[in-house]
Amino acid sequence: MVSLVDIGVNLTHAAFDIDRQQVIERAIAAGVHMMILTGATVEERITYIEQVYLFQ
Structure with a gap:
């Protein structure tokens, strides 16, 4: 499987409030x-x- 790095995550944005996890x-x-x-x-x-x- 390919290992990827997401270099610009902004998970505090309200758009993710519903399904962040x-x-x-x-x-x-x-x-x-x-x-x-x-x-x-x-x-x-x-x-x-x-x-x-x-998430740890």
Whole structure:
């Protein structure tokens, strides 16, 4: 299987509020083994850190 890196993930966007976990699960199933999370504000970065702990 191909190992992929998604280099611009913005999962804190409201568009993902409904199915964020499913989006991540589909990415993993498609071969994504690393996601580089983007965040414009400190608050977004804190949200990402919290979400990362949910998927470890």
